[in-house]
Amino acid sequence: MADKLExxxxxxxxxxxxxxxVWAGPQxxxxxxxxxxxxxxxxxxxxxxxLASSFIAVLQRGDPEPQAPFAIVGPGANxxxxxxxxxxxxxxxxxxxxxQPVPGWMATSIGRPWPLIILPYGAAPPPQxxxxxxxxxxxxxVPGSGFVLLRPPPGPGQVSGTGQATGSSLTSPGGAxxxxxxxxxxxxxxxxxxxxxxxxxxTGQGAPAPGPGGHGPxxxxxxxxxxxxxxxxxxxxxxxxxxxxxxxxxxxxxVSGPSGGAIDLRSVFAALQSPLPVASSPAAAFSPDRPEVxxxxxxxxxxxxxxVTNCMRCGRPIPPGSPQASGSRPAAGVLLADDGSIWALGRxxxxxxxxxxxxxxxxxxxxxxxxxxxxxxxxxxxxxxxxAKGWSAYLVDRGADGGTFIQGPxxxxxxxxxxxxxRELLDGSHISCGGRVLTYLAAWPA
Amino acid sequence: MASxxxxxxxxxxxxxxxxxxxxRARRPQRLGGGDAPVTIWVLGPLARTSWAAAxxxxxxxxxxxxxxxxxxxxxxxxxxxxxxxxxxxxATAVAGTLASPPPGLDLPARLRAIASAARGAHAxxxxxxxxxxxxxxxxxxxxxxxxxxxxxPEPRGTPDDAxxxxxxxxxxxxxGQAPLAQVGYPPLGYIDPQLLRGEGGRWSDIWAxxxxxxxAVTGSVPFPGLDELPVVxxxxxxxxxxxxxxxxxxxxxSEVVAECLSVDPTDRPATANEVAERLDEAASKL
Numbered sequence: 001m002a003d004k005l006e007x008x009x010x011x012x013x014x015x016x017x018x019x020x021x022v023w024a025g026p027q028x029x030x031x032x033x034x035x036x037x038x039x040x041x042x043x044x045x046x047x048x049x050x051l052a053s054s055f056i057a058v059l060q061r062g063d064p065e066p067q068a069p070f071a072i073v074g075p076g077a078n079x080x081x082x083x084x085x086x087x088x089x090x091x092x093x094x095x096x097x098x099x100q101p102v103p104g105w106m107a108t109s110i111g112r113p114w115p116l117i118i119l120p121y122g123a124a125p126p127p128q129x130x131x132x133x134x135x136x137x138x139x140x141x142v143p144g145s146g147f148v149l150l151r152p153p154p155g156p157g158q159v160s161g162t163g164q165a166t167g168s169s170l171t172s173p174g175g176a177x178x179x180x181x182x183x184x185x186x187x188x189x190x191x192x193x194x195x196x197x198x199x200x201x202x203t204g205q206g207a208p209a210p211g212p213g214g215h216g217p218x219x220x221x222x223x224x225x226x227x228x229x230x231x232x233x234x235x236x237x238x239x240x241x242x243x244x245x246x247x248x249x250x251x252x253x254x255v256s257g258p259s260g261g262a263i264d265l266r267s268v269f270a271a272l273q274s275p276l277p278v279a280s281s282p283a284a285a286f287s288p289d290r291p292e293v294x295x296x297x298x299x300x301x302x303x304x305x306x307x308v309t310n311c312m313r314c315g316r317p318i319p320p321g322s323p324q325a326s327g328s329r330p331a332a333g334v335l336l337a338d339d340g341s342i343w344a345l346g347r348x349x350x351x352x353x354x355x356x357x358x359x360x361x362x363x364x365x366x367x368x369x370x371x372x373x374x375x376x377x378x379x380x381x382x383x384x385x386x387x388a389k390g391w392s393a394y395l396v397d398r399g400a401d402g403g404t405f406i407q408g409p410x411x412x413x414x415x416x417x418x419x420x421x422x423r424e425l426l427d428g429s430h431i432s433c434g435g436r437v438l439t440y441l442a443a444w445p446a
Numbered sequence: 447m448a449s450x451x452x453x454x455x456x457x458x459x460x461x462x463x464x465x466x467x468x469x470r471a472r473r474p475q476r477l478g479g480g481d482a483p484v485t486i487w488v489l490g491p492l493a494r495t496s497w498a499a500a501x502x503x504x505x506x507x508x509x510x511x512x513x514x515x516x517x518x519x520x521x522x523x524x525x526x527x528x529x530x531x532x533x534x535x536x537a538t539a540v541a542g543t544l545a546s547p548p549p550g551l552d553l554p555a556r557l558r559a560i561a562s563a564a565r566g567a568h569a570x571x572x573x574x575x576x577x578x579x580x581x582x583x584x585x586x587x588x589x590x591x592x593x594x595x596x597x598x599p600e601p602r603g604t605p606d607d608a609x610x611x612x613x614x615x616x617x618x619x620x621x622g623q624a625p626l627a628q629v630g631y632p633p634l635g636y637i638d639p640q641l642l643r644g645e646g647g648r649w650s651d652i653w654a655x656x657x658x659x660x661x662a663v664t665g666s667v668p669f670p671g672l673d674e675l676p677v678v679x680x681x682x683x684x685x686x687x688x689x690x691x692x693x694x695x696x697x698x699x700s701e702v703v704a705e706c707l708s709v710d711p712t713d714r715p716a717t718a719n720e721v722a723e724r725l726d727e728a729a730s731k732l
Contacts, residue, residue, distance in 0.1 A: 078505070095502070106574065108506065111498070262452060262522030263501060265508035265534070273506070273574025279649040279711035300712075312643065312687050314710035331644030336681060344644035428678070439678055443643050443685050 002152040005137040008119070008126055010145025016137045017041045020048065023118045023146055025069035025088065032068055037141050040072070048074025048081030052107040055083060059105055071118045073149065078268060079111035087121030091364035093356070099274050106273040115362050116149040125364045290328040290346060293390050303327035305391050305444035312443075332388035333427070333442040335369070343369060345388050345440075351433060352400070354381035374435025378402035383433045386425065391444055395431055396422040405432040451486055451533050452522055460485065461543050461583065468540060468586070468615070477519060484519060485540040485586075487616050489532045497523045500532045507617055510573045514566035516540075516586070516613045534616045543615070544582035544662060551587075554729035556662045557699070559585055559612035561729070564655050564722035566614035571648040571718060578641065579618035580654035581632035582661055586615045634680050635667025639687045640711060648718065649711035655721050656706020656714075657690075664693030668707055698728035 007014045011026040013033050020040045024033045039051055051072050058064070069086035082097070084090055085105040089098040093113035098121055099106045110116070117125060126148060137147070295303050298311035298318050306324055310317055331344040343349055348366040350358045355368035358381075366385070373379030380400030387394055397404040397417040405414040409428030417423060425431070427442035449456055454471035461468035469486045473479055489500075501521070508518040516536035523532050542548055544559060551559075563585040567577050577584070588611040618632065638653035640646060660668045667673065668690035672680050690707040692700065702724040708714050715721050 092502070093498075109509075111501065111505075113498075113502075262520045263505070264520055265504070265518035266520075268505050268509040268518075275572045276574055276576065276648045278716045279647060279714060280716065313640070313645065314712070315687070315689070334642055334681065334685065336678060340677075342642070342681070344642065346644050427682075441678065441681050441685060 003114070003116075004150040004152055006135060006148045006150065007137050007142055007144035008146040008148065010143075012120075012143065012145045013037070013141060014137060014144035014147045015040050015141035017139055018043045020051065020072070020074035021137075021147060021149070022073070023069075023071045023088070023144065025086070025120055025145075027065075027086070028068040028070055029065060032065055032070070036070055036072070040074075044075075046076055046081070048072065048083070049076040052076075052081050052083040055085070055105075056107060059085075063105075069120055073116065073118070076109050078109040080109070080113075080116070081107065082110050082116075083107045089119055089121050089123075091115070091117040091119075091125065093362065093364075096364065104274045108273055109268065114149065114151045115364075117146065117364055118148075119146040290330070291388075292326050293329040294324045295327050295329070295391075296322045297325055297327070303330065307445050329388070329391065331443055332391055332393050333425075333440055333444070335386060335431075336439045336441065337369060337371065338437045339371070341369070343367065345386060345393055348385055348387035350382055350385050351431075351438070352381050352383040352398075353379045353434070358382045369438075371434060371436045377435030379434025379436070384431065386431070386438075386440065393425040393440055393442070394422045395425050395429075395440075396420070400433070402434060406430070407432070451488070451526065452520075452524055454484065454486055454535060456486070457483065460540050461545065468543065470539070471535070473537075479537065482537070483539050484535050484537055485516065486533055486535045488526055489534065489616060489618070497532070503617060504532075504534065506573070506575050507570060507577075510569050510575060512566060512569035514562050514613055515569060516615070538586075538588060538613055540586040540588060540613070542587045544585040544587070544612075544658070547587070553663065554732045557659065557725045557729040557732070559587060560655065560659055560662060561722040561725040562612040563614045563658075564718040564725065567648075567651045567655065568718035568722065570614075571651065576646065576648065577614060577617050577651050577654075578646070579616075579632045579636075580614070580651050580658060581636035582658055584615040584632065585612050585658065587612050633667070633673070634677070634684060635661075635669055635672050637684065639684045639709075642681070642684055643687070645711075647711065649714050652706050652714050652718055652721055653711075655718060656703050659699065659703050659725065660690075660692065660695070660707070663695045663699055663703070666693060668692055668703075696728070696732060698731040699725075702728065 005014075005016050005021055013022075013024040013028075013036075015022050015024075015037045017040045020043065022036045022040045024036050028036070039054070042051065044050060051074055055072070065086075067086055069088040071085070071088050071090060072081075072083040074081055082090055082092070083105070084097065084099055084107075086099070089096050090110075091097075092110045093115060097106065097108065097110075119125065123146070295306050296308070296318055297303055298314060298316045300311070300314055300316060302311045302313035303325075304311055304313075304318060308318055309320070312330075329346075331346045333345050335343040335345060335349060337343070348360065349369050350361050350366045351369045351371060352358070353371065353373065355361055355370055358366060358368070360366035361368045366387075371379060378401050380398070380402070382398050383400040383402070384398055384404040385396040387396060395404065395406055395417065397420055399419045404417045406417060406423055406425070407414050407430040409426050414432060425440040427440070427446060429440045431438045431440065451469070451471065453474045453476075456469050456471050458470045459467065460470050467488045469488065470483050471486050473482055473484045500523070504521050507515075508521075516538040519535040519537055521532060521534045523530055525531075526533070544556060547556060563580065567580060570577055632654065636654045636657045638646065638650035640653070641650040657668055660666070669683070669688060670691055672683065675683065687709055689709060692704060692707070695703060702715070702721065706714055706721060715724070
């Protein structure tokens, strides 16, 4: 794993050895922390898969610490193997992953996303991209409330932003060593409990001190050019190479994806994700990334806009004057794009030609709506944004050439927003940027 | 129609659908397994920058191996009709879909086909995945003797010999990271209003199964006139969480359909497997 690993400040433990990184929350017992650090030192081409398998084997006999949040990331048969346990969440540059129900556990394969963010369950994502941060955990165990894996910094002669891995680990030769007392392997299994003789890391002393050299600047640093991230490169499993010799005559196409090949779905790593909750489960109402707003609840506790008269979830009446309460806001509405895609406006939506380059998208705080410009219209990589505030939605110009336009419901003509201006979207408002059009539909009464 | 997708030689079209064409192709020699036909779904068009998101959507689905899901082979991104699309191939030989069922596929057989698809959905749910595009188009009728898995035997019959066995087609993909849906696949009448409101779950696929059964029995979606509305108006109507208007159905079917289409997700069958069992039971009574 040549990726840059930035430790997020706070309680807990982050460890990295070669290709494997782990995070253990402060709720983990010292024995479990020590075990995780020990296990992280086991290297191999599929160390992530193997670590996940060893933990699954234990959990299938009974979970010794169901409330202990921890995460393991390491190489697997299909990119990165990710194992999450307890109240922890991971952002893989396209979605939040968390065991369902919480606490629980899940194992999956995630390619090689940038950024990959590991956080306690329900924690707010780190602000902005961490790309400019010079700190990079090369090896060792340090205190931390989570971590962010980013595109590896370019080495000498490398071109920034190509997405090419260096092919070598960031483990510095002769440099960092495991944190103090990380010690040898800790027994795991046989009976409930993570190691009978916890020693070293975290033995009743809280989080361990950083290992020697564990937290140091990256040679060469991270250039500003790296802040623009392309889509994660495709790690091929069983590359097909189809189409390489396909004739280019009309009606014949060859595989020409970003990877230069197809992905072999026969060898996809079996994702051991937890079953989805049933509707009656309390976990069914969970959403980790929704802001708190004021609203009213029906007699079954479903959270609604303060002006509704019937619950939008179950249809039960909500009498006028019902007491307001704070709750996790459902989607404010949907965006209908002119290509037919429909987007729920929960998190902000970044619209542009390459919206995944937006820091908010990389940090997991926004979703990306990729649109190609219409002929003769400029579309910036990050052109405009639609965000929800309270129960309302707003269109925000992101300062791109070509401008951002709005047409209110029932009105004629387009009004251009000033640079970085924002305007409220009403039900039925149209948005135009780059010659493309989206329509906002409110999910709640005005 | 293009004659080739990647190095798959297209032999015929299983489903002429604008939003999710389903094709029959020769199996490339490099894949082994003889010359048994394979099925290819074309999804999109998508922006090339959406490939990573499409892959992130397809891989977890493909990792679920079940008799009621296709035996996936590969996925890639290619030009199709001069636009980039994602294609997905499977060893399962598909003979058609419930959107245009072959003549002679009676109602009990159609219900059993939907029950098969429901079991496929259940397998996805049990592995933490939603399908989000269940509709008659995604209930793929399997040819007699089609192998259940890539390593299985070759089909004994021809792909035109549809049986009541069915698998669930690929989920919908669309531009960007994680859109709710792409208009047309599934059609709006099969989208759970709760999903549109950002409140989706396995109950959303169960709602779509109910709508699919409703269409199979009555010939229409449970919201009369929805298909005739402009898309914006249709979406607005769905966002208001309307109560479905159910058509005439045999008693054995109407109860399970009504439950699947309940406004309150907690009133719906708890699992898609429960839907499958009740559909099989209903089919046996018809």
